[in-house]
Amino acid sequence: MTSTPPPPTSADVARLAGVSRATVSFVLNDTAGGRVGEQTRQRVRAAADQLGYVPHAAARSLRAGRTGLVLLVGSSAPIGPLFSGFYRELQQALQRHGYTSVLYGPSRGGGEEPARGWAELRPAAVLCLESILTPAGVGILHRAGTRAVLTLGTRPVPGAHALVMDQHEVGAAAGAHLLARGRRRIGVVVPGDRDLDQFSGPRTAGVRSAVASSGLDARVELLPLGYTEESGVQAAARCRELGLDAVFAYNDEYAMLLMRSLQDAGVDIPRQVAVVGADDLLLGALLRPRLSTVHMSLPKGEELASLVEQLVADPSSVPVTGNLLTVRLVERESS
Incomplete structure (x- = not known):
């Protein structure tokens, strides 16, 4: 041997x-x-x-007194091309700043357990996409030597630097557009995947707020939709039962699924039902009719990597809070 x-x-x-x-x-x-x-x-x-x-990274960390590791905590929800591209760009920017970034798999469970697992790796910084981090978890990370904790979620977490993705604005942009196009019976797709609730809930609230602030005689109906062809057929039938004249379909993928089912049922888009998605995927622009969508922009990876470097260098700096997401409506033929 x-x-x-x-x-x-x-x-x-x-x-x-x-x-x-x-x-x-x-x-x-x-x-x-x-x-x-x-x-x-x-x-x-x-x-x-x-x-x-x-x-040897561990030996180098001992000599430097801290690691150069940045932990990017993944999401249990499907993050799609927008966030995949964002993570890829961020990892490249962190590497240029001398950090080693590691994408940590989705963390299940509540309380402080996820933070304990992250702390075992002694990262210099943690960026958490989901809102699963607790204030006590932030404390665990800091006591383990993590110098910067940033949340990239739908709500801020006390003790962490909060870069909030305001999903409410996604729904509000879609709702305002459909109202401006004369639609008054608006369905909002609620995905069957419960991991997406953190995004779909605020988006639905955004549509409702657009209707409420318009002063128009309009209504909002929830439209459950699983990510299957069979569920699409059921949702299309539900659209007709409710007499909907528009749908905000959560994102482009659900929008494409619903559009196909509506068209198979003989529904004319957009004459009978207008459809709006979100994410601005290339495939949506190739459909017929082309899909209207809410385009979302995230900050450049270099901007966020520079912020990480600044916070690691000065952990006592004033907490950073800000909106991570900007949105705009891209109008095409489907609405």
Whole structure:
């Protein structure tokens, strides 16, 4: 039975490159500034590549007194292309700032348990997409050495920097548009996936507030819709029973599902029923009729990475609170 050889060390790299271990550390951690010449840098990197050596993150963290780890806590809800792109851009920006970002899987359970699991990794910063973090959980993270805790959810959490995604405005934009188009019997899709409640609830409230503030004789009806073809058929039948002349379909995917079912049932879109989605997916613009939608914009990854760096450098800075989301209605043929 062959034994596995021990992993290469910085001493091995130093011997092969003909330099000191300190020089290896300077080069591979990019901390030497101009003190190491370019030829020496290339020699060290070539030796590291030849040996398959990579720096030990835990040892580096011990020397620095903190980790360079940023924990991005995933959502149990389907986050879609908008947030997938946002996370990808943010991870690239954090890397440029010298951080290692890790996408942590969705955390189930309540109370402080999710925060205890995150704290075990001793991250320098935590960005939590869902509103599952509690004030006590924020305290656990800070006591474990986490210098910045940011929530990217639908509500702020005391003790954390809160970047709020105001889903209410998504529904309000859709509702105002449908009212302006003369629609008065508006259905609002409520997804069957309960993980989406944190988004669908405020969006529904946004449509209701648009109707209430308009002063018009209009009504809002809830339209349950599971993400299946069978449920789409049932929702289309429900639309006709309720005499709806418009639907805000939660997002573009649910909108496309409902539109197909309505068209199969002989409903003319938008003459009989106008449909609006949200997310502004490319596929929605390829439909016939093209799908009206609420476009949502998130801050650039570089902006958020710079904020993380600032908060890690100065954990005592004034709490940051702000709206993370801006919305605009994209009008197309479906409404």
